[in-house]
Amino acid sequence: MAHQNISLEEGLELQCGQHIAPLEIAYQTYGKLSPARDNAILVCHALTGDQYVADPHPFTGKPGWWARMVGPGLPIDTDRFFVICPNVLGGCMGSTGPLSIRPDTGKPWGKDFPPITMHDIVAAQVTLIDHIGIGRLFAVIGASMGGMQVLTWAADYPERVFAAMPIATSPYQSAQNIAFNEVSRQAIFADPEWHGGDYRAFDTLPARGLGVARMMAHITYLSEEALTRKFGRRIREVSTSSSHKEGSSFFFGEMFEVESYLRHQGSTFVRRFDANSYLSITRAMDYFDLAAEYDGDLVIPFRDSTTRFCVISFSSDWLFPTSQSRHLVKALNKAGANVSFVEIDSDRGHDAFLLEEPDFDRTMRGFLNGAAEHAGFPQGGHHAR
Amino acid sequence: MRVDQELIANMIAPRSRVLDVGSGDGELIDYLFRTRACDAQGIELNMEAVTQSVAHGLPVMHGDADHDLANYPDGRFDYVVLQRTLQAVARPREVLRQLLRIGRYAIVSFPNFGHWQLRWQLLVTGRMPMTPVWATPWHETPNIHPCTIRDFMALCEEDGYVVERWMAVDENGASVPWRRSIRLANLFGEQALFLLRRADISQ
Numbered sequence: 253m254a255h256q257n258i259s260l261e262e263g264l265e266l267q268c269g270q271h272i273a274p275l276e277i278a279y280q281t282y283g284k285l286s287p288a289r290d291n292a293i294l295v296c297h298a299l300t301g302d303q304y305v306a307d308p309h310p311f312t313g314k315p316g317w318w319a320r321m322v323g324p325g326l327p328i329d330t331d332r333f334f335v336i337c338p339n340v341l342g343g344c345m346g347s348t349g350p351l352s353i354r355p356d357t358g359k360p361w362g363k364d365f366p367p368i369t370m371h372d373i374v375a376a377q378v379t380l381i382d383h384i385g386i387g388r389l390f391a392v393i394g395a396s397m398g399g400m401q402v403l404t405w406a407a408d409y410p411e412r413v414f415a416a417m418p419i420a421t422s423p424y425q426s427a428q429n430i431a432f433n434e435v436s437r438q439a440i441f442a443d444p445e446w447h448g449g450d451y452r453a454f455d456t457l458p459a460r461g462l463g464v465a466r467m468m469a470h471i472t473y474l475s476e477e478a479l480t481r482k483f484g485r486r487i488r489e490v491s492t493s494s495s496h497k498e499g500s501s502f503f504f505g506e507m508f509e510v511e512s513y514l515r516h517q518g519s520t521f522v523r524r525f526d527a528n529s530y531l532s533i534t535r536a537m538d539y540f541d542l543a544a545e546y547d548g549d550l551v552i553p554f555r556d557s558t559t560r561f562c563v564i565s566f567s568s569d570w571l572f573p574t575s576q577s578r579h580l581v582k583a584l585n586k587a588g589a590n591v592s593f594v595e596i597d598s599d600r601g602h603d604a605f606l607l608e609e610p611d612f613d614r615t616m617r618g619f620l621n622g623a624a625e626h627a628g629f630p631q632g633g634h635h636a637r
Numbered sequence: 638m639r640v641d642q643e644l645i646a647n648m649i650a651p652r653s654r655v656l657d658v659g660s661g662d663g664e665l666i667d668y669l670f671r672t673r674a675c676d677a678q679g680i681e682l683n684m685e686a687v688t689q690s691v692a693h694g695l696p697v698m699h700g701d702a703d704h705d706l707a708n709y710p711d712g713r714f715d716y717v718v719l720q721r722t723l724q725a726v727a728r729p730r731e732v733l734r735q736l737l738r739i740g741r742y743a744i745v746s747f748p749n750f751g752h753w754q755l756r757w758q759l760l761v762t763g764r765m766p767m768t769p770v771w772a773t774p775w776h777e778t779p780n781i782h783p784c785t786i787r788d789f790m791a792l793c794e795e796d797g798y799v800v801e802r803w804m805a806v807d808e809n810g811a812s813v814p815w816r817r818s819i820r821l822a823n824l825f826g827e828q829a830l831f832l833l834r835r836a837d838i839s840q
Contacts, residue, residue, distance in 0.1 A: 562691065565699075581698060584710035590676075592691045593698035595684060614692035622694020 255303070255310075255339070255346030256280060258383050264341075264348075264376055270366040278346025279303050279338035279611035282322060283330035291629070292386045293328060293620075294377065295337040296394030296401035299533055300466075300525055302345040302610040305337040306330075310543070319604060332624075333390065340401075341376040341502060342368045342532040344396065348376070350528035353507070360479045363592075365447025365532055370540045374404040381412075388412050390627060391620060395605040396572060397533070400540050403580070407542055407553035407599070409622035415560040417616070417625040420569050420605045422576035423583070424541040425548055429571060432472055435532040436465035436605045440527050449528060462527045463518030475568040475601030483510040550580070562592040563618040564612065566604040604622045638664055641810025645744050646716060648802065648832050649673060653715035654691055656680065656740065658702050658746030659722040661689035666697070680733060703727045706735035714740040721828070723747045724780040730792065737798060740748060744828045749805070751823040755770045760839040769808055770827050786823040 255278035262271025278301045285292060285609050295305050295318070302309075306316040306323050322328045322335055339347040342365065350365040381389065392413050394402045399421025408418045440446060443461030471479075486509045543550035561584055565577035575597045584591045596612045598604040605612065625631075642665050649655060651673040657666050660679025660680075663686075669675035674778045679697035681687045690697035698705075702719065703726050715741030717733070724747050726732045737745035758766035765775040773780070785793075786805065793800055804812050805826025812825060823830070 346775050390699075451783050471692050560696065581700075584703065585698075586710060588713050590678060591698050592696045592701070594688050594691050596688070596701060597684065611688050611692075615688055618692035618694045622691075623694070625694060 254570065257346050257600050258380060260379055261385070264372070266366055266372045267369045268367050272348060274344065274348075274368065275341075275347045275376060275483060277338050277341075277376055278343075279336060279380060280305060281337075281533065282306055282335040285334040285384070286577050288388060289386050290388065290627070292334045292389050293330065293337060293391045293393060294382075294389050295322065295328070295335055296377075296392065296398035297337060298394070298396035298398045299400070299469075299537065300342065300521070302531075303337045303339040303346075305335070309364075311465055312520065320608065321613070322615065327613045328393065328620065329602055329617075333431065333620075336380070338377055338385070341373045341531065341537060342529060344526035345528040350532055360452060362528055363531075365528060367539075368532060368535055368536045370400050370404045370470055371408060373536060374401055374408060377401070378406075378409065378412075379485070384580055387606060388414055391415040391417065391623065392417070392418040392420070396586065396602065397422055397537050400425075403542055404540075406557065406559050410554075410557045410559055414561070415620070417562045417564065417566045417619065418577075418580065420572045420577075420602055421580075423543060423580045424571050424576075425538050430538045432469065432571075433538055435535060435618070437531055439464040439468065440518065440531065446527070449531075451527070457522065458527050459474060459519075459522040462522045462525065463515075464528060465530065466521040466525075467514040467518040470514060471532075472571045473601060473603040475570065477568065477599040478601050478603070479510060480598070481599075483525075483533075488512060497519055510547065529580075539613055541572065551586045554584055557584075557587060557589045560590045560592075560623050562594075562615070564593075564605075564615060565609035566598045566600070566602070566609075566612075567595055568599045569602045569604065571602040573599045594624060625629045638668055638705070639810050641720070641746060641806055641828065642668070644734065644748070644804070644806065644810065644812060645720065645831055646673070648673065648744055649716050649741075651675065653714045654713070656709070656714045656721070658693075658706065658758075658816065659720055660697055661686055661816075662722075663695040663697055665718065665720075666690075666695055667693070670695075697721060699825060701726075702732045702735075706732065706739060707731060709739040712741065716742045716744055718744045718756055720746045721748065724729055724750075724783050726782065729782045729784075730796070731783055733792070733798070737833060741834060742801070743798075743833045744831070745833065746749065747784065747825065748780070748787065748828050749785060749786050749826050750783035752771065752827050753824045756824075768827075769835045786826060786829045789829065789831065793831075797836045798833045799836050800831060801834055804830050806830055 257278040260275045264275045304316050326545045339345040342349045350361045354361045359617035390401045394403045402418040440461035443458035445456045446458040477502045489508045546552040565574040581593045655675050656678040657679045660681045666677035669677040680700045682701045687699045717736045728749040741745050806828045807823040808827045
């Protein structure tokens with residue numbers, strides 16, 4: 253299918269030294285760019301997100317992943333701001349990635365797509381922002397891996413970011429998260445349809461492996477309380493035919509609702525996501541360690557930054573726990589930056605950033621209003637006080 | 638705005654960089670931004686108040702005086718404000734040192750334990766005093782380091798802080814006329830408000 257995109261013949265020099273050309277960036281925009289071109293908000297998506305932040309997803313038909321946050325009158329108010337959401341480099345929704353055709357072979361990159369980093373992902377976004385003709389972004393917002401992009405923007409291009417909102421994220425990928433990603437990757441490698449990454453040449457997909465990867469990852473997005481509240485130990489009946497089809501894991505013709513839910517998550521995911529993209533992007537996350545590039549000192553990339561930061565964490569998030577946000581806040585304080593920091597009380601784990609959390613919405617709206625006031629914008633229609 | 642907050646705001650020069658430690662609902666920093674064009678930020682321990690403040694567009698972070706002041710660079714602010722909190726921190730002397738490390742000036746207010754009512758109650762009843770300012774029983778109070786105006790002045794002298802201005806204030810935070818005598822202020826002032834600077838920094 254056709255995504256809205258730009259294609260740059262000159263391509264992009266990656267951190268690994270390889271050059272990829274052309275560079276394609278697929279993106280969606282919402283709202284109107286002001287005549288002064290100063291009201292743009294870049295929304296960075298998470299690992300398995302995409303540019304369809306507020307539109308129905310073209311494959312699944314489901315509402316955009318942040319449709320409750322981005323839109324007219326919503327906390328990221330498109331009546332007021334021009335919102336840009338690009339698909340990440342390495343992604344599978346139209347931006348250059350393992351599905352893209354490799355110019356020298358005429359075939360998709362597949363498993364040979366060069367290793368990418370968060371800096372490459374952001375450098376690709378910079379070319380898009382340049383192309384649209386925006387100098388300074390009013391705000392860069394992202395959660396989870398999106399937050400890693402926000403921090404990379406603020407560190408690499410401080411003069412181009414007026415306000416930054418790293419949400420449910422960390423300045424480095426923790427050992428625990430690398431471990432989870434490795435289990436996901438091993439699940440994909442173990443699928444007989446994997447074919448060493450050349451599955452498309454065999455006209456197949458490692459759907460089983462990618463599905464298991466998604467199931468495992470999905471557990472890390474939730475919390476014990478959320479799982480208990482949503483499913484508890486409830487059991488549902490399973491017809492004999494489907495129990496044969498799905499394998500021998502059903503005893504007495506029954507399955508727990510949580511099992512059914514995870515299987516559904518796994519099977520819908522493989523319809524919209526490419527396994528090589530999953531490997532490529534999880535690796536970029538694993539490499540992410542902002543301080544490591546500055547002799548282990550996280551303060552240096554943010555020293556005397558004029559960006560206004562709003563760091564948000566969720567109390568029950570154990571994938572990107574509050575302690576990692578505090579670590580970031582501490583470094584920002586040491587750097588002398590302007591920092592707001594809120595931990596939103598929620599029992600819904602990492603996923604809380606996608607869900608209805610009134611305190612989160614109020615914080616988002618309020619911070620953007622406050623930043624807009626400091627940027628000298630006229631008062632919006634949703635002034636808080 | 639509370640009367641004592643107005644007194645504090647009047648001590649702060651326009652366009653200064655201000656940190657309000659224990660910023661509560663953020664009223665002071667909002668006021669300083671709107672009326673004095675200050676770059677004012679807050680730290681607050683109560684997460685609900687933090688959320689409220691950020692939702693109002695104010696730059697406030699969750700944190701506390703005992704742990705988080707140490708993270709700021711030297712001289713990051715012109716003024717650091719600590720309202721009615723010094724008596725509740727774990728290490729008041731260290732907090733004071735941090736205030737004057739990260740700020741050129743510190744503005745500190747605290748309830749005065751030397752007030753005559755407290756002295757009288759302790760003397761007559763032999764029980765821990767309770768007044769509208771000291772309103773929680775000893776086993777519940779967060780105020781673990783009460784001090785008097787004279788105690789505070791002694792500490793400032795010991796640690797080399799210059800008292801630029803000071804005043805006694807009543808329960809509602811209004812300034813009361815005990816300036817001429819520290820002893821009288823210590824007896825009749827329910828609260829105290831100090832503007833301090835480090836001795837090695839000139840005005």
